[in-house]
Amino acid sequence: MNLIPLLLVIPLAWALISLLLPRLPLGPIAVLGMLVQLIASALLWRSVQLDGAARYAIGDWMAPLGITLVADGLTVTLLAMTALIAIICAVYALFYLRAHPHEKRYFWPLFWFLLAALNGIWLAGDLFNLYVGLELVTLAAVGMVTLSGKRNALAAGLRYLYAALLGSLGYLLGVALLYSAYGTLDMQQLSQLMENNWTTQAALLLMTLGLLVKTAIFPLHAWLPPAHGGALAPVSALLSALVVKSSFYILARLWLDAGSGLLPVAGAQLLGVLGASAIFYGGFKALQQKEIKMLVAYSTVAQLGYLMLVFPLATGTSPAAAMLAWQGGMLHLVAHAFAKAAMFLSVGTLVLAVGSKQISALAGISTRIPLSLFAFGLAGVSLMGLPPSGGFNAKWLMLQSAMTSGQWHWVIVLSLGSLLTATYIFKVFRVSFDQQAIDQGKGVVARAHWGLEVSALLLAAIAIGLGFAAALPIELLSLPQLENGALEGVSP
C-alpha cells in the first residue's frame, strides 16, 4: 500500500467526520486519528530513509495535467514533525478546550483541514498545488484565529486574511508567468528548464513577495503578532510552529531547489538583511511587550528571521558552505517549531493559572507551577541556541557555514540575535522568580491540569532532544540534494 496519499486521506477523512458528526467525542477521536497519522508518517519516513525519494501520481494522471506528490528527505522530516507537534497539540487542546465548548465545535474540523493542507504543501510536487495548499492553510488558520468570535480575534483574523490573500495573488501571478514561459509547473521539470531571464526573475520576484507576506518576514510581519498572540493557546502553537513554516518551505524550495543558481547574490544578501532586521526588530519588540503571549508572538517574528539567513549563506558560496546553510536552516525550522509550540502551550497554561495575560502577573509563580515554567525555559534554551538543543545545532551549522564562506557579518547577526533572545526570555524568568513576590505568597489562581503541563513539557523535551539526535534528520535532509544534485548549481 502506498503511504503518500494516505497522509492526505487521513486528515481529510477526520475533518469530514468532525464537521458532519459534531456530537461525537471529537477530541479523543482526533487524538486517535493523529496516532494513525503519526504511524503513517513514521513508516513513510523509514521507507524514504531506506529506499530514497518517492513520487506518486494521483489517479495515475501524469504531470502537467495530473497532480504529482513527492516525498523526499525534507518532506518526510516535515511530515513527521507536523504529525508529532499536531498530536501533542491535540492532547493539549483536549484538556484546554473543556473551558471553551463554543470553540470546540469548530476547532477540530479546522484542525484537521489545517493538517491536510500542511501535508499537501509538504508533499506537493508542483507550483499550483502549492498555491492551493497555501490557500487552504490560510483559510483554516484564519478560521482558527477567529474561533472565539470576539472583536479583537475577528480584527486579527481579518488582518491576517487580507495580508494572506494579497500574498497568494502575488504568488499566483508568478505561477502564471512561469507557466506561460515554460509550459509546466512541475518543480522537477522546472529546475531543468528555468533560464535566467527577465520573465523568470519577474515571476520569482512576485512569488517571493507573496511568500514573504505569508511568512511574516519583516517589514511585512504586522499581521502576525495580533493573530498569533490573540488566538487560543493550541491554535497559537500550531500557527507559529507550522503555518508560517509552510510558506517559507515553498520559498526555500523555489530558490534553492527548483530555481537553484537563479538567485542573484545581491538578492540573497537582501533577503538576509530582511532576516537580520526581523531578528533585531522582533527581539526588541518582544522585550517591550507587557503581555506574555505577545512576547512569544514577537519572538516568532524574530526567529523567522533566522530562516531567511539561509539564502545569503547558500547563494554564491562553496557547495560545502551551502550544504551547511541548508542543513542548519532546515534544522532551525524543525527545532523552532518544537520549541515555539512548547512555549505557546506552556504560556497558555501559565495564563490560565494566573488568570491574566500580563507578564507582571507571573510574579512569584516559580514555586507554584514549576513544570510549565520549566517547559518554557527548555523551549527558551533551544530558541536562544544554548547547547545542548536543536536550536544550538541549527545555529552552529549556520555559524559554520557563515565562517566557511567568510561572511562575517552574518556571524555577528547570529550571535547578537541569540543574546537578544536570551534577554527577553530572562525577562519572564526575572518576574517569575521574584523572591519578594514569592515571600508574599503571590501567584497562581487556578491549578493547571497535568495534561496541559505534560504536553508542553514533552514538546520542549523534543526540542532539546534534537540537540542529541540531530544527525538523523540532517542525514535525511541531505538525501534529495545528493541525489538530484539540486544544490550543486549554487556554487559560482
Added chain:
Amino acid sequence: MTSDLWFALMGVALIALAAFTFFRQVHLLRRILAFNIMGSGVFLVMVGMAQHQRETDPVPQALVLTGIVVAVSATALALIIFRRFYSVSGQVELDEYQIEEPTQNEDHASDTMKDNINSLQDALQSDDEAPAKPSASKGDQ
C-alpha cells in the same frame, strides 16, 4: 497583437487598478471587492499569456477554475468574518493602532478570562461532566 495578449494586458491593468484600491481604501468590503477584481486580473493573465502557441491549452483553464473556487471560498470567509466583526464592533474598517496594541479593553478581556478560568476549573473538577457553559466564552457579546 493577438487577442490573447490583449487578455493578458487587460489582466495587468485590472491588477494594477485593483491593487491601487486595495491599498488606498480602508473599508473592508471595498477591499474584498478589490481582491476579487485583482483575482480576475490574475486569471486573465493566466489564460491569456499561456495561449500564445495558437492552440487551446487545457491546463491554464483547469488552473483558473481551481483558482476561482479558491477565490470564492476566500471571499465567503472574508465576508462572514467581516459581518461578524461589523455586528460586534459596528466598524467597517480596522483600526491602525491595533497593530501594536491588540487588546485595548483590558478590563473587559480579563473579565472574560476569569470567566473562562472559572469554567475551566469547573470542567477540571468534574472530568466526565460536560462543562456546557457557552455563556462563558461568549461573554463579549
